[in-house]
Amino acid sequence: MNVAFVAHDRKKEELVNFVIAYEPLFKEHTLFATGTTGGLIMESTELDIMRFKSGPLGGDQQLGAMVARNEMDLLVFFRDPLASQPHEADIYALLRLCDVYGIPVATNMATAELLIHALRRGDFQWRDIVHQHRPVYMAERKPRAADYKIDDYDLTSRKATGL
Template sequence: MNIALIAHDNKKDELVRFAIAYKEIIEEHTLFATGTTGLRIMEATGLSIQRFQSGPLGGDQEIGAMIAKNTMDMVFFFRDPLTAQPHEPDVTALVRLCDVYSIPLATNIGTAEVLIKGLERGDLAWRDIIHQEQGEGNDK
């Protein structure tokens, strides 16, 4: 599965800890991340991650494009609801796209842990079925 990892500044440490804790699960998948978040996770875990621009510079939109093409299977976006974000319209658009394309989205650690455990159990295999029906291959 293709998995996106995104975090606002005040949530980056939390997402890094999440990636460390669940490294054995997520390393089996193709990972994508916005700039600084991806770098921090790579440094802490050694995971291979395709990095996009930082969120404010278009990284959220790059991941949104993958969602719109139905090539992103899951998004972990640890949002900071208490800090105004200069690129809030991009954030809103990304969340909306996840809803439009039925992409599992975790915006906090509580939901992320439920999704990661579901991923581990194979509960999200329906995404593979969608790719097969569309004649698409999926990297992992």
């Protein structure tokens, strides 16, 4: 499964701690994140994460493009509901796309716990069926992180940056 992580500034530490707690589970999946959040997770874990640009610099929209192509399976987005964000329209667009394409989203710790336990049980295997029945004009198989060219998405990872 393709899993993405996003967190607003005051929620980044909470998300990093969440990922640390479930690191063994996340090792089984292909991980994506916005730039700063992904960097913090990689500093604190042994996980390899494909990073988009920082959210305000277009990372939310890059992630939204994957959602629109139905290439993302789960989004963990720890939002700060008490702070206004300069890129609020991008955030709304990302969450709207997740609703349009039926992508499970957790915006807080309680929901993230539920979704991660469902992921562990295999409750999202229906996503594999979605990928198997994509229209002919779409790829024959679900793309993996390794399929994305850094030039195409400005993705960086531990391998790409030499970390």
